[in-house]
Amino acid sequence: MNLKNLIFGKRITIxxxxxxxxxxxxxxxxxxxxxxQPTKFLSNTNLQQMAFQIPEFGILALAMMVAMLxxxxxxxxxxxxxxxxIISAIVLLSLTYPETLDLSMLLKGIMAEEAATGSLLLxxxxxxxxxxxxxxxIAVAIGVAGVCGLLNGLLVSIIRIPxxxxxxxxxxxxEGISLVITKGSPITNFPKSFLFIGSGTIAVIPVPMIIFILxxxxxxxxxxxxRLGFSIYAVGENPIAARFSGLKNRGVLIKxxxxxxxxxxxxxxxxxxxxxxxxxxxxxxxxxxxxxxxxLGGVSYLGGIGxxxxxxxxxxxxxxxxxxxxxxxxxxxxxxxxxxxxxxxxTIVNYIVPRIADLLxxxxxxxxx
Amino acid sequence: xxxKFLRSHELYLFLLIVVYSIIVNSISxxxxxxxxxxxxxxxxxxxxVMAIGVFIVMLxxxxxxxxxxxATVSMYVTVRLLERFNxxxxxxxxxxxxxxxxxxCVNAFLVYYFNxxxxxVTLGTSSIFHGAMLSxxxxxxxxxxxxxxxxxxxxxxxxxxxxxxxxxxxxxxTCTMLxxxxxxxxxxxxTMLGRGIYAIGGNLEAAxxxxxNIMRIQFFIYSWIGFLSGIASILxxxxxxxxxxxxxxxxxxxVIAAVVLGGxxxxxxxxxxxxxxxxxxxxYFIKNSLIFMKIPSYWDPVVIGLVIIVxxxxxxxxxxxxxxxxxxxxx
Numbered sequence: 006m007n008l009k010n011l012i013f014g015k016r017i018t019i020x021x022x023x024x025x026x027x028x029x030x031x032x033x034x035x036x037x038x039x040x041x042q043p044t045k046f047l048s049n050t051n052l053q054q055m056a057f058q059i060p061e062f063g064i065l066a067l068a069m070m071v072a073m074l075x076x077x078x079x080x081x082x083x084x085x086x087x088x089x090x091i092i093s094a095i096v097l098l099s100l101t102y103p104e105t106l107d108l109s110m111l112l113k114g115i116m117a118e119e120a121a122t123g124s125l126l127l128x129x130x131x132x133x134x135x136x137x138x139x140x141x142x143i144a145v146a147i148g149v150a151g152v153c154g155l156l157n158g159l160l161v162s163i164i165r166i167p168x169x170x171x172x173x174x175x176x177x178x179x180e181g182i183s184l185v186i187t188k189g190s191p192i193t194n195f196p197k198s199f200l201f202i203g204s205g206t207i208a209v210i211p212v213p214m215i216i217f218i219l220x221x222x223x224x225x226x227x228x229x230x231x232r233l234g235f236s237i238y239a240v241g242e243n244p245i246a247a248r249f250s251g252l253k254n255r256g257v258l259i260k261x262x263x264x265x266x267x268x269x270x271x272x273x274x275x276x277x278x279x280x281x282x283x284x285x286x287x288x289x290x291x292x293x294x295x296x297x298x299x300x301l302g303g304v305s306y307l308g309g310i311g312x313x314x315x316x317x318x319x320x321x322x323x324x325x326x327x328x329x330x331x332x333x334x335x336x337x338x339x340x341x342x343x344x345x346x347x348x349x350x351x352t353i354v355n356y357i358v359p360r361i362a363d364l365l366x367x368x369x370x371x372x373x374x
Numbered sequence: 375x376x377x378k379f380l381r382s383h384e385l386y387l388f389l390l391i392v393v394y395s396i397i398v399n400s401i402s403x404x405x406x407x408x409x410x411x412x413x414x415x416x417x418x419x420x421x422x423v424m425a426i427g428v429f430i431v432m433l434x435x436x437x438x439x440x441x442x443x444x445a446t447v448s449m450y451v452t453v454r455l456l457e458r459f460n461x462x463x464x465x466x467x468x469x470x471x472x473x474x475x476x477x478x479c480v481n482a483f484l485v486y487y488f489n490x491x492x493x494x495v496t497l498g499t500s501s502i503f504h505g506a507m508l509s510x511x512x513x514x515x516x517x518x519x520x521x522x523x524x525x526x527x528x529x530x531x532x533x534x535x536x537x538x539x540x541x542x543x544x545x546x547x548t549c550t551m552l553x554x555x556x557x558x559x560x561x562x563x564x565t566m567l568g569r570g571i572y573a574i575g576g577n578l579e580a581a582x583x584x585x586x587n588i589m590r591i592q593f594f595i596y597s598w599i600g601f602l603s604g605i606a607s608i609l610x611x612x613x614x615x616x617x618x619x620x621x622x623x624x625x626x627x628x629v630i631a632a633v634v635l636g637g638x639x640x641x642x643x644x645x646x647x648x649x650x651x652x653x654x655x656x657x658y659f660i661k662n663s664l665i666f667m668k669i670p671s672y673w674d675p676v677v678i679g680l681v682i683i684v685x686x687x688x689x690x691x692x693x694x695x696x697x698x699x700x701x702x703x704x705x
Contacts, residue, residue, distance in 0.1 A: 078493070160683060160687065164687045164690055164691045164694075165690045165691065165693075165694050166683070166686045166687055166689075166690045167639075167640040167641070167686075167690075169437065169493060169640060170630075170634060170640055170682065170686045171683070171686065173627065173630065173682060174631075174679050174680075174682035174683035174686065175679065175683065176627075176679070177627050177631075177675050177678050177679035177682060178675070178676060178679025178680060178682075178683065179679070180675050180679070181672070181673065181674065181675030181676030181677070181678070181679055182676055184672040184675060184676075185672055185673060185676060188672060189672065293497060293501055296494070296497060300494070306491050306494060336508075336509050338504075338505045338506075338508035338509040339505060339509035340505075341501040341502075341504070341505030341508075342501065342502050342505035342506050342509060344501060345497075345498040345499065345500070345501035345502035345505060346498070346502055348494065348497065348498040349484060349490070349494075349495065349498040349499065349502070352488065352490045352494055352495075352498075353484075353488045353490070356488045356489055356490065357488075
């Protein structure tokens with residue numbers, strides 16, 4: 006009787022929650038892919054590869070999410086990643102090989118051949134000195150990205166350029182500066198100990214994954230538990246109301262884009278230490294995907310709605326699907342078609358579902374009467 | 375009229391172009407010559423046609439970033455089809471613009487019926503169109519195009535030969551751009567449709583209450599930019615004589631920079647076609663002068679980025695200053 010009540014009873018109500026939907030969607034995607042391609046999808050290498058690819062993209066998506074929560078958008082995250090990657094790579098190499106490094110040669114892309122002969126690799130410092138160098142590199146990457154984010158913030162809040170145009174402008178500007186520095190050639194051959202950040206593992210868990218989880222946790226706490234985080238939601242939801250309730254909107258917006266830039270800086274370190282090189286144009290494909298995953302994760306493009314858990318689950322879903330496509334053998338271009346259609350479909354669904362729910366509610370009410 | 379003209383954005387932009395070209399000319403003497411000027415007019419016509427479309431979208435308060443994809447796809451499909459069948463230039467223009475209108479209608483459908491922000495719609499459709507073309511087409515490059523394409527770009531409405539024996543003239547491409555500009559200007563100025571575009575740019579809800587047919591206006595806006603992308607793509611083929619799947623995609627930011635420089639704002643409802651033209655002219659002057667001043671081309675994006683930031687910055691900041699005395703509400 007009790008059991009019957011439990012299953013069929015009217016007292017049981019299922020609470021609708023977006024997070025639950027994402028968990029279910031992820032499980033479904035995972036199961037479907039595992040059934041379709043059991044040997045390939047569930048293989049150790051594929052899961053490992055996914056675990057290495059998720060973090061850098063995930064952190065970029067978090068950067069996009071912070072900007073979108075405030076009602077704006079940050080199209081410059083990829084350019085920020087590029088420029089901070091290039092500057093920190095130059096700092097890293099010139100600190101590691103202080104005597105032998107010829108900066109002009111490095112920027113002409115000759116570095117790779119030099120290092121292939123082994124003449125440079127021998128002199129990399131070890132121990133505490135290398136550790137300090139890596140710390141400086143990380144600081145430079147995050148610092149440069151922070152400055153770029155600050156620039157975005159100033160343009161959006163003080164000068165009040167619409168976020169799309171401001172970040173479009175900085176995107177082009179930063180891309181140009183990176184091109185001027187490197188002339189389009191890649192910088193490669195970082196010291197081995199630096200690569201540990203992007204491709205090492207602690208036990209079986211990849212280091213970038215740990216960094217990503219820490220970042221996601223930090224952003225989540227920041228958004229939900231701090232004054233500034235709450236203000237970002239408020240400004241995104243209704244700027245005028247936020248202003249009247251005593252928030253300094255300008256300061257909040259500057260800090261929002263600063264956060265977005267800092268997160269892009271963290272993504273930079275993971276990216277350049279995973280692929281062991283940096284070049285203008287790395288990660289351009291991530292821009293569309295970042296917007297897609299943030300919207301997929303339940304963040305409203307109008308600002309003020311959304312949370313980290315949704316976006317993180319969205320990232321996992323997207324990566325699982327992406328690696329599924331990889332296994333099936335879709336081309337990059339066809340994947341773009343699918344991302345584009347998903348972006349459009351998800352926004353359509355987001356538009357339709359609340360309307361249908363409203364309709365049903367109205368009908369139910371009229372039936373009751 | 376006089377005072378309004380003296381305060382207009384277009385006048386300042388024109389003066390800026392004049393001052394800038396005098397400065398460049400003092401560095402490199404061959405900049406301000408009839409040859410170079412007509413050359414700029416000719417090569418800027420592709421961007422000019424696209425910029426008019428983008429301007430109209432921005433006037434309505436939206437943004438379209440899918441137009442390079444639309445142009446690339448309609449260019450590819452048209453040239454591929456015309457390779458097989460006999461055709462002429464008119465058929466090419468009609469075909470490309472028809473494809474453009476079709477793609478534009480997809481955008482309009484999504485924008486109107488589902489109320490999705492235009493940036494997100496066009497970001498999505500851009501990668502759908504371009505990605506679909508690249509994944510369906512086995513070879514997305516076409517190196518030999520039918521002859522009538524490049525005969526078009528060689529024709530002049532009127533021309534003369536200078537002392538060094540170089541033909542200088544008013545190209546048919548420039549003429550195409552001017553015709554399109556005049557038609558767009560007439561539509562914007564003298565038809566209900568055009569006034570409706572201004573209206574929904576000013577305030578969508580107010581336009582709806584005033585009885586404008588929003589659906590018709592939105593479909594016109596996005597199919598017009600599709601149409602113009604089709605025209606621009608044929609101009610592009612006739613100028614460069616081959617089809618490349620990525621070249622036009624790189625024009626996106628330059629065109630938006632030109633339109634913004636011309637005085638259009640993303641909030642909608644402001645700007646003129648003349649301003650857009652001067653914006654395109656300014657961008658081409660800058661790019662062209664970099665070559666004359668022997669500055670390497672990788673400085674291009676830096677300059678374009680700065681132009682976008684500075685021009686939108688001045689626009690936005692002057693509005694903020696203007697508002698300051700009026701209201702205390704500040705979002």
